[in-house]
Amino acid sequence: MTTLIKQELYKISKRKTTYILPIITIVFMFLAAIMIKNVSESGDTAIDSAAYFVDLYSGLTWVVYLMIFAGSTIITQEFEFGTIKNLLYRKYSRTEILISKWMTLLIMNICYFVMTIIVAVFLKFIFYPDVTFDMTINNHSLFSAMLMNVLGNFLVTWIVLSLVLMISTLFKNSAVSVSVGIVFYFGASVLSMFQTLAIQKWDWLKWNPLNMLNVGRQVQSPEMHQMTQLSTNSMIIASFVYIIIFLAIGYYAFRSRKNI
Amino acid sequence: MDNILEISGLNKHFGKKIALDNVGFNIKKGHIVGLVGPNGAGKSTIMKAVLGLIGTDSGQIKVEDELISINNHPALEKVGALIEYPGIYPYMTGREHLKLYATGANAESNIDQIVEELEMTKYIQMKAKSYSLGMKQKLGIALALVNKPEFVILDEPMNGLDPQANKLLRELIVKQAKAGTTFLISSHILSELGKIADDIVVIEQGKIIADAPIDEITHADKKLIILETSDDNKARQILKENNYAVADENKVIIQQNKEVTLAKILRLLVESGIDINDVKHQNAVLEDSLLQILKDDEK
Ligand SMILES: Nc1ncnc2c1ncn2[C@@H]1O[C@H](COP(=O)(O)OP(=O)(O)O)[C@@H](O)[C@H]1O
Numbered sequence: 211m212t213t214l215i216k217q218e219l220y221k222i223s224k225r226k227t228t229y230i231l232p233i234i235t236i237v238f239m240f241l242a243a244i245m246i247k248n249v250s251e252s253g254d255t256a257i258d259s260a261a262y263f264v265d266l267y268s269g270l271t272w273v274v275y276l277m278i279f280a281g282s283t284i285i286t287q288e289f290e291f292g293t294i295k296n297l298l299y300r301k302y303s304r305t306e307i308l309i310s311k312w313m314t315l316l317i318m319n320i321c322y323f324v325m326t327i328i329v330a331v332f333l334k335f336i337f338y339p340d341v342t343f344d345m346t347i348n349n350h351s352l353f354s355a356m357l358m359n360v361l362g363n364f365l366v367t368w369i370v371l372s373l374v375l376m377i378s379t380l381f382k383n384s385a386v387s388v389s390v391g392i393v394f395y396f397g398a399s400v401l402s403m404f405q406t407l408a409i410q411k412w413d414w415l416k417w418n419p420l421n422m423l424n425v426g427r428q429v430q431s432p433e434m435h436q437m438t439q440l441s442t443n444s445m446i447i448a449s450f451v452y453i454i455i456f457l458a459i460g461y462y463a464f465r466s467r468k469n470i
Numbered sequence: 471m472d473n474i475l476e477i478s479g480l481n482k483h484f485g486k487k488i489a490l491d492n493v494g495f496n497i498k499k500g501h502i503v504g505l506v507g508p509n510g511a512g513k514s515t516i517m518k519a520v521l522g523l524i525g526t527d528s529g530q531i532k533v534e535d536e537l538i539s540i541n542n543h544p545a546l547e548k549v550g551a552l553i554e555y556p557g558i559y560p561y562m563t564g565r566e567h568l569k570l571y572a573t574g575a576n577a578e579s580n581i582d583q584i585v586e587e588l589e590m591t592k593y594i595q596m597k598a599k600s601y602s603l604g605m606k607q608k609l610g611i612a613l614a615l616v617n618k619p620e621f622v623i624l625d626e627p628m629n630g631l632d633p634q635a636n637k638l639l640r641e642l643i644v645k646q647a648k649a650g651t652t653f654l655i656s657s658h659i660l661s662e663l664g665k666i667a668d669d670i671v672v673i674e675q676g677k678i679i680a681d682a683p684i685d686e687i688t689h690a691d692k693k694l695i696i697l698e699t700s701d702d703n704k705a706r707q708i709l710k711e712n713n714y715a716v717a718d719e720n721k722v723i724i725q726q727n728k729e730v731t732l733a734k735i736l737r738l739l740v741e742s743g744i745d746i747n748d749v750k751h752q753n754a755v756l757e758d759s760l761l762q763i764l765k766d767d768e769k
């Protein structure tokens with residue numbers, strides 16, 4: 211298994227996008243930090259400025275997109291390049307191959323989080339010197355609020371990612387799975403007004419996977435409960451359930467695919 | 471154990487199309503086996519099944535006496551393969567590909583060795599997206615061989631190779647076979663393998679129609695008599711009327727055997743008023759004996 215993960219990481223390390231996309235993310239975080247500062251120079255309180263840090267200056271959103279890209283290419287490209295045969299005919303089982311890909315994505319995800327946190331801390335020191343780590347937000351220190359936000363985002367990322375991986379094994383096409391991932395993630399924010407109304411009307415709709423994408427924000431601000439109609443704990447559990455279901459369907463499809 | 475591969479009762483369909491029809495054959499350790507048949511015969515399908523890439527409807531595949539299935543095939547550890555076309559990451563160099571798959575303590579020296587043997591040194595550091603078809607094909611072959619596998623499966627490996635590379639590959643295969651490596655090599659052109667194979671398995675429309683040592687298949691070769699006459703059409707017609715098997719080609723070609731002798735044929739034609747301008751003898755090349763096999767099977 212370690213060999214397989216190493217091989218996955220090796221391939222990823224040779225891809226240009228592996229470096230370009232994070233650089234773009236860092237640039238956008240910079241821009242966000244500068245713009246927010248200019249726009250809000252006048253009336254902003256220290257708490258507002260702290261909230262930007264907790265969101266890692268939009269870095270968390272970018273991490274989701276980076277992971278959608280990574281997840282939608284890690285399987286489909288093997289089919290597109292014809293390398294899937296080389297990957298599968300060795301002594302390893304399909305289960306091992308797929309799990310090694312999940313683990314690789316997990317490692318990438320953690321690396322991206324570490325990167326965005328470091329950059330955000332750096333940005334805070336440059337642009338928001340008056341925001342300090344011992345400030346409290348929603349009864350949490352700034353740093354733990356940020357970490358909670360990261361964990362919430364981690365769940366959101368993996369809901370989207372597990373869906374993307376499921377689509378990947380079913381359609382073998384990176385364009386399809388990347389679009390589904392983006393539409394699903396983006397759709398959640400676009401549809402959130404509509405969704406709130408729909409949930410008020412049909413209560414069971416609160417269990418739909420789009421609603422789970424609010425788990426990140428609800429972990430931050432429990433008053434989101436009004437909108438999602440779910441307790442934070444139920445949301446966390448339901449998120450895991452969706453992740454497991456999506457991963458399991460993808461796993462089953464990959465394992466039982468009879469023709470390569 | 472003298473068979474490295476044992477296949478029996480293999481059936482496989484795609485939709486309504488029957489791709490493999492009760493396929494069975496064995497491969498002896500250290501042999502070079504040619505899998506020969508026209509396009510669409512099922513060569514790649516057999517190889518994919520052996521490699522656990524595709525599921526089959528029924529039948530058994532054993533490598534080193536261990537059953538192969540799509541989800542469990544540890545026996546493939548010592549197998550190297552190139553199936554259909556080489557799988558290549560365009561953003562990686564040839565050398566990086568080899569590094570990716572090379573395992574074991576001698577990985578680096580194995581890479582150097584195969585790069586040299588296949589004469590890829592000049593472009594091995596270039597990104598694979600800039601490779602020509604032949605270069606990609608060589609890289610695919612190098613990937614199959616880099617870990618010095620005991621059993622190598624090559625699907626139409628001569629595809630896209632120039633004559634020089636073709637020769638290089640043959641020599642490499644023969645050399646490795648002498649050192650104990652077993653090869654299963656497919657081709658739709660029998661003569662491509664005739665020079666190196668120990669055994670030939672012929673497949674047509676998913677069925678194995680011949681499976682024999684190369685000598686036996688070459689033995690089926692008969693001497694051909696090729697005539698140039700004053701009137702080839704008439705000559706063919708006369709021969710046919712006298713129950714000689716004549717090939718429907720431009721020249722007058724007859725298979726020689728105990729019954730069919732040159733003397734008899736010449737006498738017949740001369741008596742019919744046809745002048746013989748030239749007589750040639752030729753050993754039927756492998757393609758012809760394959761054709762013979764295909765024809766025999768149809769009867
Ligand atoms: N994935 C597939 N889906 C449908 N038909 C297939 C598939 N793969 C192979 N076939 C069919 O099976 C037959 C055998 O194919 P193949 O093994 O590739 O032939 P060969 O390698 O001898 O040229 C062909 O008729 C081909 O069309």
Ligand SMILES: [Mg+2]
Pocket residue numbers: 510513514515554625
């Ligand atoms: Mg083929």
